[in-house]
Amino acid sequence: MQDIKISIIDRAGVEHLVDAPTDMNMNLMELVRSHELAEEGTIGVCGGMAMCASCQCYVLTDHELPEMTPDEDLMLAEAFYVQDNSRLGCQIQIREALHGLKIQLAPAD
DSSP states (O other): OOEEEEEEEOTTSOEEEEEEESSSOOBHHHHHHHTTOSOTTSSOTTSSSSSSOTTEEEEOSOOOOOOOOHHHHHHHHHOSSOOTTEEEGGGOBOOGGGTTOEEEEOOOO
């Protein structure tokens, strides 16, 4: 399988079912940017280095995700709008096991 389906709820509350390639070494933040589901300059500000939390999202399904790194944990500890299911999209690589994943983008301001 090369493409999987991921559901992304944008900041306006609109749900998008998108194709996500598993063979391009992309992460969720890059997927949101490539489908232009967030305003330019409001997501991935740090370039995916877990240093800004602009790609914070809420994981709405029970998929097994990679363990949170210390950098991600520290960034979320300082971020706004954090919930128990918050993750940084830049830290979640797209892989086949994420087929059917549903996320919601956290507010930008």
